[in-house]
Amino acid sequence: MKKRLMVPDLGGARAMILHRPHATVQALTRQLLAIGLAVSEHWPDLPAVALGADYVFFDADMGHDGQFPWAPGEAPMPMIALIGSEAPGRIEWALKQGADAQILKPVGDNGVFSALLIARQGFEARRASAAEIAGLRQRLAERQTVVRAVTLLATRGRTEEEAFAQLRQLAMAWRETIEQAAARVVARHAATGDGDVRHELS
Secondary structure: OOOOOOOOOOOOOOEEOOOOOHHHHHHHHHHHHHOOOOEEEEEEOOOOHHHOOEEEEEEEOOOOOOOOOOOOOOOOOOOOEEEOOOOOHHHHHHHOOOOOOOEEEEOOOOHHHHHHHHHHHHHHHHHHHHHHHHHHHHHHHHHHHHHHHHHHHOOOOOOOHHHHHHHHHHHHOOOOOHHHHHHHHHHHHHHHHHOOOHHHHO
C-alpha cells in the first residue's frame, strides 16, 4: 500500500522571500497570504531571524553566496528557488544552496501551494537520508573501534576470541556497551600506549 502524501498545515507558517523589490515578490506574497502564511521580504541578505522561518524563497538569478545565515546546502528549512534564467551556472548555484523546489518567473496566480508541498517533502526526505547516513557512519566507526580494541587486547598473547571475551567482560564490569568499552580501551592506549586494562577490573 502506497504511503499517502502528508499535507502540512500551512496556516501560520512563516515564509521569507529573498528577492529584490519586484512584481515577482508581489505575486508570490499574494499567494502565500491567501494560503495563510506570514510573509516577510528581504534583500540583499537574510537576517539571522531567518533561522526560525518555515520556508525560504530565494532569487536564483541575482543570488550569491553569503546572503544566508547558514552555509550553502545547510538550510534548516525547505528552500524554494525563484528562477528566471535557466543558465546552467544559475541552476547549479540554486542546487548548491539546497533548493528543494522551484518556481519559474514570472510568477503567476498559482503554483505556490504545490511548490510548498514539494519543497517540504524533498526537505524531509533529504534530512532523513542525512540522518540515516550519519547513523551508518557512526555504526561503522564504532565497529572499527571494537576491532581496534580487540587488536590491542590481543597483543598480550591472547587470541582474538580471548581478546573479544575480555572486552565483553570489561563492558559488563563498567556497565557499558561493548562499543563504549572499546572506545575506553582505545583512548587509554592512545594516552598511555598501554592497552592492558585488566587491573581496572578490581
